Amino acid sequence: EQPSAPKPIAAPIRPLPWGQLNFLQTTDTHGWLAGHLQEPQYSADWGDYISFAERMREKADAIGVDLLLVDTGDRIEGNGLYDASDPKGKYTSDIFKGQDIDIICPGNHELYQIASGAREYDVTVPNFKGKYIASNLDYIDPKTGEQVPMAQRYRKFTTKNQGIRVLAFGFLFDFTGNANNTVVQPVEETIKEQWFQDAIREKVDLFVVAGHVTLPGREYKAIFRAIRSQNWDTPIQFFGGHSHIRDFHKYDSKAYGLQAGRYMETIGWMSIEGIKKKSGEIEESQSSAGISFERRYIDNNLFGYHYHTGLNATTFPTDHGLNISTSIYKARQALDLDHNFGCAPKDLWMSRAPYPSEDSLYTWLENEVVPDVVVNPERKDVPTLAITNTGAMRFDIFKGAFTRDATYIISPFVSKYRYIKDVPYESAKRVLTIINNAGQVLSTPELDFSQLAPPEQLSIRTSPSPSPPSYQPNNNNLQSPLLSSPNHPHLLPGYTTKDDGGDEGDDTLHTPITFYRVPNVIQSALSLPADHDPDVVDLVFIDFIEPWVLAALRFTGQGYGASDVAVYRNETLTELMAKWIMKNWGKDC
Numbered sequence: 029e030q031p032s033a034p035k036p037i038a039a040p041i042r043p044l045p046w047g048q049l050n051f052l053q054t055t056d057t058h059g060w061l062a063g064h065l066q067e068p069q070y071s072a073d074w075g076d077y078i079s080f081a082e083r084m085r086e087k088a089d090a091i092g093v094d095l096l097l098v099d100t101g102d103r104i105e106g107n108g109l110y111d112a113s114d115p116k117g118k119y120t121s122d123i124f125k126g127q128d129i130d131i132i133c134p135g136n137h138e139l140y141q142i143a144s145g146a147r148e149y150d151v152t153v154p155n156f157k158g159k160y161i162a163s164n165l166d167y168i169d170p171k172t173g174e175q176v177p178m179a180q181r182y183r184k185f186t187t188k189n190q191g192i193r194v195l196a197f198g199f200l201f202d203f204t205g206n207a208n209n210t211v212v213q214p215v216e217e218t219i220k221e222q223w224f225q226d227a228i229r230e231k232v233d234l235f236v237v238a239g240h241v242t243l244p245g246r247e248y249k250a251i252f253r254a255i256r257s258q259n260w261d262t263p264i265q266f267f268g269g270h271s272h273i274r275d276f277h278k279y280d281s282k283a284y285g286l287q288a289g290r291y292m293e294t295i296g297w298m299s300i301e302g303i304k305k306k307s308g309e310i311e312e313s314q315s316s317a318g319i320s321f322e323r324r325y326i327d328n329n330l331f332g333y334h335y336h337t338g339l340n341a342t343t344f345p346t347d348h349g350l351n352i353s354t355s356i357y358k359a360r361q362a363l364d365l366d367h368n369f370g371c372a373p374k375d376l377w378m379s380r381a382p383y384p385s386e387d388s389l390y391t392w393l394e395n396e397v398v399p400d401v402v403v404n405p406e407r408k409d410v411p412t413l414a415i416t417n418t419g420a421m422r423f424d425i426f427k428g429a430f431t432r433d434a435t436y437i438i439s440p441f442v443s444k445y446r447y448i449k450d451v452p453y454e455s456a457k458r459v460l461t462i463i464n465n466a467g468q469v470l471s472t473p474e475l476d477f478s479q480l481a482p483p484e485q486l487s488i489r490t491s492p493s494p495s496p497p498s499y500q501p502n503n504n505n506l507q508s509p510l511l512s513s514p515n516h517p518h519l520l521p522g523y524t525t526k527d528d529g530g531d532e533g534d535d536t537l538h539t540p541i542t543f544y545r546v547p548n549v550i551q552s553a554l555s556l557p558a559d560h561d562p563d564v565v566d567l568v569f570i571d572f573i574e575p576w577v578l579a580a581l582r583f584t585g586q587g588y589g590a591s592d593v594a595v596y597r598n599e600t601l602t603e604l605m606a607k608w609i610m611k612n613w614g615k616d617c
């Protein structure tokens with residue numbers, strides 16, 4: 029772990045169930061390779077995860093079973109370790125490749141920017157040669173203009189100890205927001221292609237479908253149906269991502285999916301027992317009856333890693349893992365990620381506090397930050413409505429030091445504010461409501477309104493706890509998240525996952541955390557006359573949501589297009605937020 033990481037706190041813990049074939053999964057790590065430096069339960073870093081995987085592989089070898097590692101994308105954007113360097117990702121690619129991953133695929137975040145799509149093709153694919161799978165993603169080579177597969181379409185291999193024949197795919201959901209140097213083919217089209225049809229007719233003991241796809245999503249339903257149409261009985265293990273939740277999903281009695289949360293909070297554990305090795309004609313009689321699938325969500329901290337390996341602080345770390353932890357430390361130093369911009373006077377929550385409320389991050393953004401720093405000085409007296417999507421914010425702010433790292437953790441995007449001037453107020457004032465409420469009616473596969481909110485909002489599976497979580501105020505200058513609950517003093521608040529396997533998936537027992545829905549977008553009204561409605565306003569919005577704003581305006585009868593949109597502010601939301609914090613929050617935490 030990193031030197032400044034808080035020490036994990038002992039908590040009741042469930043062991044990992046082992047099977048013939050076992051998996052460790054990461055997804056949506058978003059650059060959090062240093063682990064969580066304010067939350068003890070997620071404080072292990074990528075170097076610790078490397079030590080953990082190496083120790084678990086030793087254990088698997090000792091008992092003659094197999095262990096495979098899977099990563100299902102969104103490795104970038106969302107943490108200073110990735111976003112603060114120039115170029116972005118200067119340090120994280122080498123750190124990430126320290127892990128020996130058997131099946132790895134792209135996420136949507138790898139594709140938003142031209143540079144990140146190119147880095148994927150030029151760096152990540154070669155780093156994971158033979159392991160990186162891109163079943164429905166092509167790259168446009170800038171030198172030739174030629175459209176080529178980002179990587180191999182599938183991977184077929186036999187496991188080391190059990191000799192299980194595996195055929196693995198690597199999919200991305202039907203994403204449409206990619207830059208123009210990549211081409212995402214809809215899953216439903218891809219599965220009609222000959223290579224896929226041939227692959228699902230291969231005689232294997234297990235299909236693995238890794239993907240940056242939500243487990244209950246239509247893409248996985250289509251893949252499940254396609255594989256089952258040729259293999260009535262072959263076990264299928266899905267690995268999902270994108271919605272940032274812990275999830276376990278049953279497709280049928282021999283097909284399950286696991287999703288390992290987000291941000292290096294969770295390492296997913298999957299074990300399968302009872303896989304029958306098929307050989308040609310006797311396939312039917314050797315059907316996989318009696319097969320079992322079990323899962324665990326491992327809290328990413330050293331207490332759990334020691335417990336699950338049966339090792340201790342001396343025997344657990346490997347030289348390789350320790351070297352990677354050192355590389356992370358050096359990169360953080362080089363990027364000055366601990367630089368303090370100001371001290372947050374209290375915790376501000378994305379979804380642990382209702383919106384609007386005084387503890388809501390969005391209320392703070394809407395009422396304090398945007399009205400102060402998102403104003404164009406030349407148009408400061410013009411009545412203005414400024415709209416920001418809630419998905420632009422990615423994490424809570426904890427009371428205490430707000431660092432350079434935190435600016436990227438809260439909002440890593442390079443989006444800037446743009447505007448349309450002289451929009452009739454009667455139309456402009458309806459845009460917020462339309463985007464928040466008429467999404468179901470206006471949504472198309474290309475313009476999905478649910479994409480504007482944070483990914484966690486996509487699938488709310490756990491019901492909110494009856495009372496808000498409580499926390500101990502901190503007296504030191506570190507940001508302090510929830511520490512303990514008065515009702516269960518020995519349990520920390522954290523994940524209490526309910527999934528298709530029941531409620532015993534989390535390795536560590538926690539008290540629940542409240543989760544509130546947030547709207548797709550929020551709005552700040554600036555310089556509106558106190559006594560009457562204006563005729564026209566500047567309609568300001570963060571550039572990511574431009575297509576949705578134009579669609580909402582069209583719905584009100586206003587046919588604006590991209591040529592009506594102009595630059596409003598030159599700084600990113602991240603820069604504007606940091607500026608506000610430097611001005612308004614004292615440095616003495």
Ligand SMILES: O=c1ccn([C@@H]2O[C@H](COP(=O)(O)O)[C@@H](O)[C@H]2O)c(=O)[nH]1
Nearest residue numbers: 136270419420441479480481482483572
């Ligand atoms: O420029 C951007 C890019 C993305 N967003 C928000 O992020 C989610 C996607 O996040 P995942 O981690 O891939 O799920 C997207 O739906 C937007 O809400 C953004 O605001 N700006």
